[in-house]
Amino acid sequence: MLARPDTDSLTIYLDGEPLGARAGDSVAAAFLAHGIHTMRRTPVSGAPRGPYCMMGACFECLAVVDGEPGVRTCLAPVRDGMRIERQDGAHSLPHPP
Amino acid sequence: MTPDLLIVGAGPAGISAAIEARAHALSVLLLDENAAPGGRIWQALEARGAQDQDDAGGLQTLHAFRACGANARWCAGVWAIEPDDGTVFWSQAATAHAARAAFVLLCTGATERPMPLPGWTLPGVMTVGAAQIALKTSGLLPTGATWIAGQGPLPMLYAAQTLRAGGRLAGILDLSDGIAPLRALRHLPAALRNSSDIAKGLAWRRAIARAGVPWLSATALRAQGDGVLQRITFRAGNRDRSENADLLLLHDGIIPSVQITRALGCAHLWDGGQHCWKPKVDAWGVTSLPNILVAGDGAGIGGARAAALSGRIAALYAAQALGRIDVATRDAAAAPLRAAQARQRALRPLLEALYAPRPRLLDDAATVCRCEEVTAAQIRDAASLGCLGLNQLKAFTRCGMGPCQGRMCGSSAAEVLAAARGVPVAAIEPYRTRFPTKPLTVGELAAMATE
Numbered sequence: 001m002l003a004r005p006d007t008d009s010l011t012i013y014l015d016g017e018p019l020g021a022r023a024g025d026s027v028a029a030a031f032l033a034h035g036i037h038t039m040r041r042t043p044v045s046g047a048p049r050g051p052y053c054m055m056g057a058c059f060e061c062l063a064v065v066d067g068e069p070g071v072r073t074c075l076a077p078v079r080d081g082m083r084i085e086r087q088d089g090a091h092s093l094p095h096p097p
Numbered sequence: 098m099t100p101d102l103l104i105v106g107a108g109p110a111g112i113s114a115a116i117e118a119r120a121h122a123l124s125v126l127l128l129d130e131n132a133a134p135g136g137r138i139w140q141a142l143e144a145r146g147a148q149d150q151d152d153a154g155g156l157q158t159l160h161a162f163r164a165c166g167a168n169a170r171w172c173a174g175v176w177a178i179e180p181d182d183g184t185v186f187w188s189q190a191a192t193a194h195a196a197r198a199a200f201v202l203l204c205t206g207a208t209e210r211p212m213p214l215p216g217w218t219l220p221g222v223m224t225v226g227a228a229q230i231a232l233k234t235s236g237l238l239p240t241g242a243t244w245i246a247g248q249g250p251l252p253m254l255y256a257a258q259t260l261r262a263g264g265r266l267a268g269i270l271d272l273s274d275g276i277a278p279l280r281a282l283r284h285l286p287a288a289l290r291n292s293s294d295i296a297k298g299l300a301w302r303r304a305i306a307r308a309g310v311p312w313l314s315a316t317a318l319r320a321q322g323d324g325v326l327q328r329i330t331f332r333a334g335n336r337d338r339s340e341n342a343d344l345l346l347l348h349d350g351i352i353p354s355v356q357i358t359r360a361l362g363c364a365h366l367w368d369g370g371q372h373c374w375k376p377k378v379d380a381w382g383v384t385s386l387p388n389i390l391v392a393g394d395g396a397g398i399g400g401a402r403a404a405a406l407s408g409r410i411a412a413l414y415a416a417q418a419l420g421r422i423d424v425a426t427r428d429a430a431a432a433p434l435r436a437a438q439a440r441q442r443a444l445r446p447l448l449e450a451l452y453a454p455r456p457r458l459l460d461d462a463a464t465v466c467r468c469e470e471v472t473a474a475q476i477r478d479a480a481s482l483g484c485l486g487l488n489q490l491k492a493f494t495r496c497g498m499g500p501c502q503g504r505m506c507g508s509s510a511a512e513v514l515a516a517a518r519g520v521p522v523a524a525i526e527p528y529r530t531r532f533p534t535k536p537l538t539v540g541e542l543a544a545m546a547t548e
Contacts (some may be wrong), residue, residue: 001343002228002237019233022235024144029235037220037325048324050220052410052505054227054469055137056130056174057208057354059468059500068191070536074230075172077132 002032010080027073027084028054028061039063039073043090063087098548100126100168102415103185103198104314105175105357108136108154108402111163111204114408121416125167126196126548129186130174130535134159136206137226138401151401158405170194176533180361180386186533193541196548199413200388203358204408206352207394210373210454212247213463213473213508215319217347221326223349229255238264242341244329247348248273248319249452253301255346260308267340268311270331272349273377273452275314281450288447290440294400295447319460320345323357349454352508353395359530361389367523370449371398373508374527380435382407390414403441406434459513466506468499473513478516486526487511500536503528513516 008020012030014021021030021080028051031039039061051061054074065071073084102118104111107129115125135142141154147153170189179185184197209224216222225245231237238259244267245252256266288295305312315333320326320342329342352373355365364377364385375397382390392411393404410431417427459465461474471494476484479493487510489501490496496510497503503510511525518525 001240001242002231003240004236004238024141026237029231029237031235032231033235039220042468042470044468047218047470048220049218049467050223052223052227053209054223054230055208057501057504062500074227075130075174077172 001035004033004034010078012078012080012082012084014084015086016083019085021078023078024056025078027065027071027076027078027082029074030078031073036048036061040087046089098126098196099255100124100196101200101419102126102200102202102412103128103183103196104167104204105129105171105185106136106204106206106393106395107131107134107162108204108206108393108404109138109158110384110395110404110408111136111202112158112408113201113405114204114392115167116158116161116165116413117284117409117412118415119165119167121412121421123412123416123419123421125165126198127167127169128173128175128185129169129171132171134162134169136204137230140230145233145236147296155401174535175357176535178357178361178389178532178539179391183388187426188444188535188537188541190539191538191544193537193545194548195545199419200390202382202390202392202408202411202415203395204391204393205354205357205395205402206404207249207398208354209251210352210503211505211507212347212349213459213465213506213509214347215434215460215463216321216326218321218464218467219320219326220324220349221322221343222320222345225252225255227353228344228346229258232259232262232264232390233275233397236262238262239266239344240297242267243344243346244268244270244340244342245346245348246270246272246315246331247346248455249350250298250301250448251351252346252348253305254499256310257301257304260304260310266308267342268313269305270313270315270318270333272315272318272455274455277451277453281447284447284450288444289545290443294444308357311501333501347375350452351394351398353397355395356502356504356530356534357394358384358389358391360532360534361386363389363391365527368397369523370446372454373398380410381431383414399438399442399445403438406438406441410434410438456512456516459509465510465513466494466499468501468505469495469497471496471506471510475508475512477517480514484514485518487514487528488526490514491528497528502530502534 101123231461
């Protein structure tokens with residue numbers, strides 16, 4: 001597990017649950033700081049996956065960030081109030097109104 | 098906007114190139130996927146401050162870059178380059194952008210060599226580099242049931258850094274070849290030209306030993322758990338062991354990122370020492386395409402200081418080609434950089450011999466392609482049906498056809514296929530990479546803005 005002293009100053013939401021984060025964190029790092037490794041389930045077999053490379057190469061840490069699916073959370077800087085949803089299988093496309 | 102030099106990547110090579118190019122009055126546009134400059138080695142260095150001599154040098158370069166007048170775009174992911182006219186396409190804030198440059202310098206660095214083993218797709222298994230990024234950007238430290246496994250300088254560096262900062266490790270599994278030090282010995286005299294880096298490596302080993310972290314020579318490593326990593330099994334000291342683990346960090350050296358140069362159609366060479374493909378470049382970094390240059394680890398692994406030097410050399414080439422300096426000035430400026438580069442590279446043959454990737458006797462059940470979940474057994478089956486190379490393997494298995502576009506499986510799929518066919522890895526046709534090399538939404542494309 002990875003951890004740090006509690007110095008969170010921002011709040012982000014994972015599937016509606018509030019989580020502390022720090023300016024400078026990527027979304028993936030903020031989750032790791034809370035011991036959250038599982039970010040999504042694969043479209044192929046439904047296997048659980050989490051951050052692997054943390055540098056945008058492996059595409060394992062994909063999630064829905066503020067409504068946008070397939071975002072590499074390791075490259076997405078946290079913003080206060082950001083809403084993240086886990087991706088279960090293939091992501092669905094947002095429909096225009 | 099038509100910059101003289103468009104640089105992709107803000108690591109040591111990219112920012113050093115920008116500084117040098119600006120010193121010769123070239124207009125520079127630099128694009129990087131991250132939110133700040135530094136690449137991997139100097140990641141978040143401006144925010145966290147220098148811890149040692151190396152950091153201090155990095156910070157100085159970062160300050161010089163910020164003041165050099167280069168136009169830099171952050172969170173800007175390049176997805177295509179048109180080699181005929183030097184147009185580079187990228188996405189930034191949900192909008193696609195394009196700019197045409199006289200020269201394009203790729204400083205896209207390296208990725209960790211994929212290290213497939215049974216269970217490596219479980220959440221809780223990451224690379225050592227990933228944990229180091231989490232340390233640098235977010236101050237995350239391992240809390241105890243953390244194992245490091247693999248080989249190379251980075252696991253030692255990360256262990257030393259993390260122990261110094263108060264992190265705790267369960268142990269380090271050394272997966273290197275036990276007789277490698279003997280084979281490497283003949284490279285030691287030449288490597289002593291860079292004795293400061295050797296001293297650094299020995300200091301890391303001492304720090305790990307002082308902290309009492311077990312260092313075990315191991316084989317047959319597996320990760321296990323129900324939906325998340327819970328334990329690892331391995332063989333060490335002639336017995337099979339099982340240990341609790343909530344974090345397993347893997348590392349087996351780094352290899353150049355060749356997605357863009359492959360997609361461009363640049364010529365590539367097999368590097369037998371580093372066991373990887375790299376773009377063919379001349380002494381200035383020019384690829385087989387006259388307006389496309391590569392500097393840094395993306396042209397062959399040489400480390401951060403060699404990368405910075407090669408970035409400056411590439412910028413000198415562009416400055417001369419665009420008529421800002423003459424050939425004599427260029428060559429005089431490059432000479433000391435080349436000498437320093439040779440000193441930096443003196444260590445590589447020793448490192449390459451010490452940490453040569455082990456032949457992978459991959460378990461049939463091990464997933465090779467993480468995206469499409471293709472196992473070693475499926476690749477061996479494809480080979481037995483006559484599959485010759487990686488592009489055929491796509492058609493046989495979908496290996497390499499997921500979102501990572503073969504970044505995580507290219508080298509290991511080639512190894513499995515080569516072993517099954519009984520040919521050298523270099524004889525296996527690599528993936529034919531195509532643009533867009535990063536995912537692009539239709540919305541981004543529709544909002545395209547030409548700079």
